[in-house]
Amino acid sequence: MEDIGALFHGFSVALTPFNLLLMFIGVSLGVIIGVLPGLGGANGIAILLPLTFSMPPTSAIIMLSCIYWGALFGGAITSILFNIPGEPWSVATTFDGYPMAQQGHAGEALTAAFTSSFVGAFVAVVMITFLAPLVARFALQFGPPEFFAVYFLTFCSFIGMGKEPPFKIMAAMMLGFALAAVGIDTVTGQLRLIFGWHELMRGFDFLIAVIGLFGIGEILLSMEEGLSFQGRSARIDPKIVIQTWKKLPRYWATMVRSCLIGCWMGITPGGATPASFMSYGVAKRVSRDGNKFGTGVIEGVIAPETAAHAAGTSALLPMLSLGIPGSPTAAVLLGGLLIWGLQPGPLLFVEQKDFVWGLIASMYLGNIAGLIIVITCVPLFAAILRVPFSIIAPVIVVICAIGAYTVHNAMLDIWFMMLFGVLGYVFKKLSYPLAPLVLALVLGDRAEDSFRQSMLIAQGDVRIFFSNFLVGGIMSLALVLLLWPLFSRLRASLRRTAPAPT
Amino acid sequence: MSENPEPASAASGGISMRTMEIATALFFFAVGSLVVYDSHRLGSSWGSDGPEAGYFPFFIGMLICISSAVILCQAIWGRNAGRSGVFVEWQPLRQVMAVLLPALVFVLGIQVIGLYVASAIYIAGFMRWLGKYSWVKSVLLGVAVAAAAFATFEIWFQVPLFKGAFDPLSRLGY
Numbered sequence: 001m002e003d004i005g006a007l008f009h010g011f012s013v014a015l016t017p018f019n020l021l022l023m024f025i026g027v028s029l030g031v032i033i034g035v036l037p038g039l040g041g042a043n044g045i046a047i048l049l050p051l052t053f054s055m056p057p058t059s060a061i062i063m064l065s066c067i068y069w070g071a072l073f074g075g076a077i078t079s080i081l082f083n084i085p086g087e088p089w090s091v092a093t094t095f096d097g098y099p100m101a102q103q104g105h106a107g108e109a110l111t112a113a114f115t116s117s118f119v120g121a122f123v124a125v126v127m128i129t130f131l132a133p134l135v136a137r138f139a140l141q142f143g144p145p146e147f148f149a150v151y152f153l154t155f156c157s158f159i160g161m162g163k164e165p166p167f168k169i170m171a172a173m174m175l176g177f178a179l180a181a182v183g184i185d186t187v188t189g190q191l192r193l194i195f196g197w198h199e200l201m202r203g204f205d206f207l208i209a210v211i212g213l214f215g216i217g218e219i220l221l222s223m224e225e226g227l228s229f230q231g232r233s234a235r236i237d238p239k240i241v242i243q244t245w246k247k248l249p250r251y252w253a254t255m256v257r258s259c260l261i262g263c264w265m266g267i268t269p270g271g272a273t274p275a276s277f278m279s280y281g282v283a284k285r286v287s288r289d290g291n292k293f294g295t296g297v298i299e300g301v302i303a304p305e306t307a308a309h310a311a312g313t314s315a316l317l318p319m320l321s322l323g324i325p326g327s328p329t330a331a332v333l334l335g336g337l338l339i340w341g342l343q344p345g346p347l348l349f350v351e352q353k354d355f356v357w358g359l360i361a362s363m364y365l366g367n368i369a370g371l372i373i374v375i376t377c378v379p380l381f382a383a384i385l386r387v388p389f390s391i392i393a394p395v396i397v398v399i400c401a402i403g404a405y406t407v408h409n410a411m412l413d414i415w416f417m418m419l420f421g422v423l424g425y426v427f428k429k430l431s432y433p434l435a436p437l438v439l440a441l442v443l444g445d446r447a448e449d450s451f452r453q454s455m456l457i458a459q460g461d462v463r464i465f466f467s468n469f470l471v472g473g474i475m476s477l478a479l480v481l482l483l484w485p486l487f488s489r490l491r492a493s494l495r496r497t498a499p500a501p502t
Numbered sequence: 503m504s505e506n507p508e509p510a511s512a513a514s515g516g517i518s519m520r521t522m523e524i525a526t527a528l529f530f531f532a533v534g535s536l537v538v539y540d541s542h543r544l545g546s547s548w549g550s551d552g553p554e555a556g557y558f559p560f561f562i563g564m565l566i567c568i569s570s571a572v573i574l575c576q577a578i579w580g581r582n583a584g585r586s587g588v589f590v591e592w593q594p595l596r597q598v599m600a601v602l603l604p605a606l607v608f609v610l611g612i613q614v615i616g617l618y619v620a621s622a623i624y625i626a627g628f629m630r631w632l633g634k635y636s637w638v639k640s641v642l643l644g645v646a647v648a649a650a651a652f653a654t655f656e657i658w659f660q661v662p663l664f665k666g667a668f669d670p671l672s673r674l675g676y
Contacts, residue, residue: 168569171569175530175566177559177562187555188555192555223597223600223601388633390634393628394628398625398647401621405612405617411612414612422602425598430519430589432526455552455553455557456553
């Protein structure tokens, strides 16, 4: 009950005219970012982050998180109208969304996508409202070993749940840790991994990595595919909106299922992209019209969109309550907290009540604002995609360069951005995952600190990680997840040698 | 670097998947070795006051080396090693380079003449040569974007951007 009171206080924080204005600006910017190739939630927020340094933190995070909601909505527009997923999590939406648009049901598909996104996000926010304070209160008892165990769990679940080859996930992740270690060691003050190059003393900022990997890398990829946009007309008739809304309650089971999948995948750092695929797959298997999936079934739009938004939103739960982001975008927001001088983690709920509950309240309001904006302004946003790539590409490169420079006012960072861009292009093509790299770069220093503190407490004895029920449980779960690919391969090969009796 | 465009399998019309896999694995191995080397130099064991500075990175470096070694073996001898996949064909590669190389020149330009002027030239040039727009349109849009950036950052948010070694805008009083 105490939390409900806090939530209403949060609404009073979020509902100032200035914050409402920022919310609408944020959502609109977010949709534009989601529609444009090369700009996504993570790097869009990374680029805009330096501009918010002068704002009060609560207003700043409201705007930035609204950009995130907008980007989540925006991905659906390009998938349905152009068959080009603006964001990785909307790939699954193209399977049925684009066929629907081809058959002239674009309005219906868009309405279904936006509404189910809204439902997914809403359920996730409700879950955050009730679960996040509990998790934070629980985590207050954590010491360094427990925190390291949670970090370890996060990274192991990437390896266990990722669809890329496990060793590639590990290599990418460890590269992130190595980059995070560059610069001054926070404990001893020694210079690490700079090989006499003193400009490296600052270390690699993950914002630069995000802008390069996702921004420049994406531009190079889209250039290779030789984009030609051939969109369907995009206008949403209010009548169609009402008609579609009347139809949607029929698919409540799909929505509930997708919400559950999404929330689960968002909290464990599976992220929005696998959540949308998994939800689409499950819906296809369960649905009565399963064999019609892929030809333009409305359920095929509802399932991935609900899950993607539920996952994208619930990725903020571990970020707020534990200080561990569930997705690259959440990681960028976490970086923002650090820059504004807020220490993410369980203490945030105790020390920064206004901030936390203002943010949670703004999630409710931001999603409503998002739904209104996307339903009314779809033609406007779709028109952006008709601007030729030869204009958009250089403008985005310029925006990325500005964004990279403003992080530290360092020219060298622009060069690093280009380097990360090339790496992003190569990694993406060879299926090295980028999300664990970014998360390791963000969490590297703190994971190392908690590891070293644990080692200090235990005088170098690794058994501290199994010293009590809590830390031992988390570590064991992490190890199970880490070895999961091995188990499933073993099971598959057993099944192959001895076919199960039918 | 990982992007070395070795013409290893020119016959198949592009850089082969295998070449890139091997090159990237070697790149990772090199990075891992560097990390291990420097961590060892800093001290990767237990000092008088606890773990030394290289303690944690040492394991990280080892893990990079191990996983890249596995990837390398898989790429050379693995089940899919003989697969004749193409990483990128020459034509798309040329398109990628058509974006990448001007972008590198642009960054070099920032270093020399500053962000605003370089942006205007870069956008105008890109539109003129790759987009085949008229000179007037290209220059107008390039200058417009640079001016918008100038107004936003220099005047509105008061975040000065890089002016370059020669700062051509200094005569305007900025």
